[in-house]
Amino acid sequence: METRTKIALITGGSRGLGRNSAIKIAQKGLDVILTYRTNKEEADRVVEEIQSLGQKAIAYQLDTKEVKSFDAFVKTVGDHLEENTGSRNIDYLINNAGTALYCPIPEVSEEQLDDMVDIHFKGVFFLTQKFLPFMNEGGGIINVS
Template sequence: MNRKIALITGTSRGLGKNAALHLVAQGIDIIGTYNSRADEAQALVAEIESLGGRAVMLQLDVARSDNFSAFGNEVAKVLQSYFDRERFDFLVNNAGIGLHANFVDTTVEQFDLLVNIHLKGPFFLTQTLLPLLNDGGRIVNISSGLARFSLPGHSAYAAMKGAMEVLTRYQAKELGARNIAVNILAPGAIETDFGDGAVRDNAAVNQMVTSNTALGRTGLPDDIGAAIAMLLSPGSQWINGQRIEASGGMFL
């Protein structure tokens, strides 16, 4: 039996890398993307292969939707040449950046960058890849706890994530005819290099998160990688069109 294949954007580091390793542990092979860190992407390929999985990393700037058609062609070629397949099974729209700016200080350029990466990118990349996604497949989009609670400096970023939550419901409704389930995972504050590593490296930020989280700690990459893997596991096949927050109970 062919192993299932997950395509994850932003796989060379952080939550994308962690999700890939959790999925490989479940017997799922990986097509990953990176923007500029080819060395880290190839190091992940070697790690996945050492675990008995298979992986290919492709360069993609999710802010450049004009390149998505060419990227789709590249994915099709990789599926045929490396995996001997025509389609993949799971899509995880993970790639993103953090940008801290108060509402009154946010520039048009900053806003447009966040739109291109966090909303326009996953909207049109998913559209491009749908012909290569198996019927009965699944899509996981990524939101943020900041779409539920408000912290100054994140208005534009959180607005994009709120839009992705609405988009997820529409995708679930419209793709149901192909038996494709679509959900969105909203991480809380996680110790990674995202947003210049503020949660991981700034003791005051770390303590603020810890003191406002029911489980009494900040999140770790494993918390999110495991949650993504859970949403793509057989036991989650009836979950569809849902926002699922993985924040340890932050700001309850």
């Protein structure tokens, strides 16, 4: 019986912990969709590394602060998957994209705090909401806080 290759989508997979996770996931035999915010070349290098492991991979630009862009992103991912697998579904969503704010509490501005909340809470919530209808049974969602 032929078994289907599972698919993981990881945000911020172009470097750091996201890149490491993407490579490890591919080593376990999953195909990977990763996102980057600014650095396409870095993301393309991760895609090449995953492909050299024998897995499929593709990178898309996504800013997780831009909730209004999520519908178009989910459609782009779904169209790609439908064309290549016959299904719009993924198995795992790994909400990893994020930044760090190194700043003493008395000096944090409202804009900086809004940024952190938008990226680490609002974006994670709504991206998850958008992908829930496209999650295969038995899949999983991981949030990197």
